[in-house]
Amino acid sequence: MKDHNDSAALLEAILDRHNLSRPIPAEVRERILLRQQHLLVRILKTIGIFSFAYAALLSLSSALKKSGVGAMILKLVICAAAASAVVGGGYYLARLILPAPDAPRQEKHFEQLQNNAPPVQKIGIYEIRLYNGRVIRGTILSRGDMVRILSEGRIVTVPRNQIQSVKPSFQEK
Amino acid sequence: MLFSQKERAFRKAYRTYYPLILNTLYRKVGNMEDAEDIAHEVFISYYHKFDEVRDTRTWLFGAMRFSLSNYYRKKNSEDCSSLDLDTIVDEAALACRNGDREVRMLLQEAINDESNFKDEFDRVIFEMIAINRYTYKETAQCLGISKRQVSYRYQVTSKRILDYLKKKGISRIEDLL
Numbered sequence: 001m002k003d004h005n006d007s008a009a010l011l012e013a014i015l016d017r018h019n020l021s022r023p024i025p026a027e028v029r030e031r032i033l034l035r036q037q038h039l040l041v042r043i044l045k046t047i048g049i050f051s052f053a054y055a056a057l058l059s060l061s062s063a064l065k066k067s068g069v070g071a072m073i074l075k076l077v078i079c080a081a082a083a084s085a086v087v088g089g090g091y092y093l094a095r096l097i098l099p100a101p102d103a104p105r106q107e108k109h110f111e112q113l114q115n116n117a118p119p120v121q122k123i124g125i126y127e128i129r130l131y132n133g134r135v136i137r138g139t140i141l142s143r144g145d146m147v148r149i150l151s152e153g154r155i156v157t158v159p160r161n162q163i164q165s166v167k168p169s170f171q172e173k
Numbered sequence: 174m175l176f177s178q179k180e181r182a183f184r185k186a187y188r189t190y191y192p193l194i195l196n197t198l199y200r201k202v203g204n205m206e207d208a209e210d211i212a213h214e215v216f217i218s219y220y221h222k223f224d225e226v227r228d229t230r231t232w233l234f235g236a237m238r239f240s241l242s243n244y245y246r247k248k249n250s251e252d253c254s255s256l257d258l259d260t261i262v263d264e265a266a267l268a269c270r271n272g273d274r275e276v277r278m279l280l281q282e283a284i285n286d287e288s289n290f291k292d293e294f295d296r297v298i299f300e301m302i303a304i305n306r307y308t309y310k311e312t313a314q315c316l317g318i319s320k321r322q323v324s325y326r327y328q329v330t331s332k333r334i335l336d337y338l339k340k341k342g343i344s345r346i347e348d349l350l
Contacts, residue, residue: 008331012303014349018277020284023306024196031205032195033315039209040187043216049180061317 037061127169130162137169183220186229189297192315194237196305201241211240230293276349279341289333291326298323299330 015021024032037058044050128136128149136158138151147163149156176184194215198208215236219226226232283289284304290296297316301307302323309327313320335346343349 005328007335008303008328010346010350011331011334014280014346015303017350018273018280020277020280021304021306022196022200024199028199028205029305029307029311032192032199033311035195035205035209036188036191036315039191039213039216040184043187043213043220046213046217047220053176 125169127167128158129164129167130158131164132162140166179220179223183223186219186233187216188315188317189294190230190233192301192305192307192312193297194233196301197234197237198241202244207244211237211244214240279338279343280349283334283337283341286337289337290330295326295330298326299334302327303331 012021041050041054041058044054124139125137126140126149128138128140128147130136136149136151136156138149138156141148141150141155143160145160147158147160149158191212194212195208198211199205202208202211215233218236219229219233222232284299287296290299294316298312301312301315302309307315309320309323312327313323316323338346338349
């Protein structure tokens with residue numbers, strides 16, 4: 001960087017030596033800087049595009065300049081706010097979609113919902129479909145190689161390997 | 174979007190070229206009020222011709238030159254008849270009294286060569302600091318970037334220009350002093 005500083009100083013001296021620099025007096029530079037926004041507003045008003053949004057934008061940039069907050073810092077703040085919004089939104093969405101690790105399993109949650117539903121009450125009735133097409137509705141009394149089902153007031157015993165599917169069935173009380 | 178693409182591009186061009194236009198105008202007309210009036214006219218024309226403009230810098234300086242000639246014509250018609258417009262705008266013709274003409278031309282060439290600048294912003298920074306002698310802080314404030322960025326960009330550009338001069342056969346840069 002020192003080398004760069006030397007380069008800049010050397011070049012400025014060369015430009016001075018060959019009358020290529022055109023210095024602007026300090027008070028004029030100050031005036032030019034001060035009038036920058038004023039002239040922009042004047043131009044925008046003449047063109048007819050000066051609006052409340054422009055006024056707000058220019059006031060904000062003016063306030064930032066006066067407070068010494070640089071454009072880079074403002075950009076960083078905006079980026080940080082945008083990043084935190086994205087991360088926060090993503091986290092919230094993930095919470096909605098995915099269950100928490102210590103949350104009860106979905107089946108239990110499903111059962112809870114069923115239990116909470118007022119008009120329907122589960123009384124342990126299943127619909128047992130066999131491979132031969134027969135369907136038995138009843139309460140399973142025991143499981144094992146032979147499944148015992150209480151159906152229509154009598155006990156039916158079915159070999160387990162003949163059962164195609166068992167689905168819970170709800171019966172209104 | 175709050176502003177149209179044209180409006181955003183216009184604001185960016187204004188922020189970039191405002192100091193250069195005002196500096197030049199102030200040096201030509203000698204007072205800020207007239208300089209602002211001419212700059213106002215130039216930027217309004219730029220907005221209206223925005224879609225046709227290919228090179229913003231060239232267009233703005235060309236429009237400024239035209240507005241300046243109108244200004245001189247209105248202000249002092251008898252003097253204007255003897256005034257060469259090139260001498261109004263191009264200071265290179267005025268400044269060479271003491272220096273070596275060839276070196277001056279080489280320096281002008283280096284300053285005007287686009288390859289010595291990473292982008293137009295670097296060029297504006299260089300002109301503001303090296304030619305018009307703005308401070309880093311003033312340049313940063315005017316262009317809306319940090320002082321550190323201004324300093325870094327300016328120093329890198331200066332190094333490039335000196336390297337360019339070396340490539341053009343100046344073995345000892347100090348000899349130009």
